[in-house]
Amino acid sequence: MLERLNRALEHIEAHLDERLDIGEAARIAVTSEYHFRRLFSALAGMPLSEYVRRRRLTLAGAEVLAGERTLLEIAVRYGYTSGEAFARAFRAVHGVGPGAARQTGAALYSQPRMSFRLIVEGSSSMQYRIVRKDAFHVVGKKARVPLVHEGVNPAIAEFVRGIARETTDRIKALSDQDPDGIVAVTDDLDPSRAEGTELDYYHGVVTGTRVHVPEDLDTLTVPAGTWAVFENSGPYPQALQYLWRDIYTQWFPSNPYQSRPGPEILRVRPSADGSTADAALWIPVEPTAP
Known part of the structure; x- marks a missing residue:
């Protein structure tokens, strides 16, 4: 898997100055574009779109200092439709505009070319199970919130605190299948999964599609599909x-599955003081091509 990912990165590197087709890079990696973007983000610690932008502006910076092309020619070469757009992007990465950089020979920032290597650390095995589920509903209360990678998400915490106990009890009573009880469901995430991008968050339960849903509750219809279910215990929410990180950096590269579009479902059973929790994370998956 890592060998295929590195070949895909070589394709990206060879086409930074052209109309880059991420779909072709995903095909080289023998995976879907959706999974390729998510896997890259987990392995690299940044969205694929951000890496491409930084690499393009790194190469553009070298051409700006070389002075062999006009600034507009360089802008077009790296996919910018105007000199103004190029200048804004250039300044955001390098801290100086391209014109000033050329005039003064300013020191510029560089995004190194990336490759992936497997490091065997002897970590403990990861427990999982594969579940095939018929279509179901997620029923509860929904909010649009920003993505937070580490620590408690303040927007989610405030949203959940604002749900009345009576409403939570009514929602919980609708649970009729695994995962049982109140769950946290995230859907409609930005493909980049960049910090601060928004997602739909449901505080709700999983129910059958024939369950009557009260009008004051929100419903997410989830088609039938396959899920990988991972369980762990430890400090909450760090563990x-x-x-989630280990699923994408260890499990996916080692197993014949890839992620597919769909909501992620989290069931948490916190300790009395809330410092630790038992958790089950449901990730929508599909088999990879043979």
Whole structure:
């Protein structure tokens, strides 16, 4: 898997100055574009779109200092439709505009070319199960919140605190299948999964599609599909966030599955003081091509 990912990165590197087709890079990695973007983000610690932008502006910076092309020619070469757009992007990465950089020979920032290597650390095995579920509903209360990679998400915490106990009890009573009880469901995430991008968050339960849903509750219809279910226990929420990271950096590269579009479902059973928790994380998956 890592060998295919590195070939895909070589393709990206060879086409930074052209109309880059991420779909072709995903095909080289023998995976879907959706999974390729998510896997890259987990392994690299940054969205694929951000890496491409930084690499393009790194190469553009070298051409700006070389002075062999006009600034507009360089802008077009690296995919910018105007000199103004190029200048804004250039300044955001290098801290100085391209014109000033050329005139003064300013020191510029560089995004190194990336490759992936497997490091065997002897970590403990990861427990998981594969579940095939018929179509179901997620029923509860929904909010649009920003993505936070580490620590408690303040927007989610405030949203959940604002749900009345009576409403939570009514929602919980609708639970009729695994994962049982109140769950946290995230859906409609930005493909980049960049910090601060928004997602739909449901505080709700999983129910059958024939359950009557009260009008004051929100419903997410989820088609039938396959899920990989991972369970862990530890400090909350750190252990859970590390679990998500390990799924993408260890489990996916080692197993014949890839992520597919769909909501992620989290069931948490916190300790009395809330410092630790038992968690089960449901990730929508599909088999990879043979």
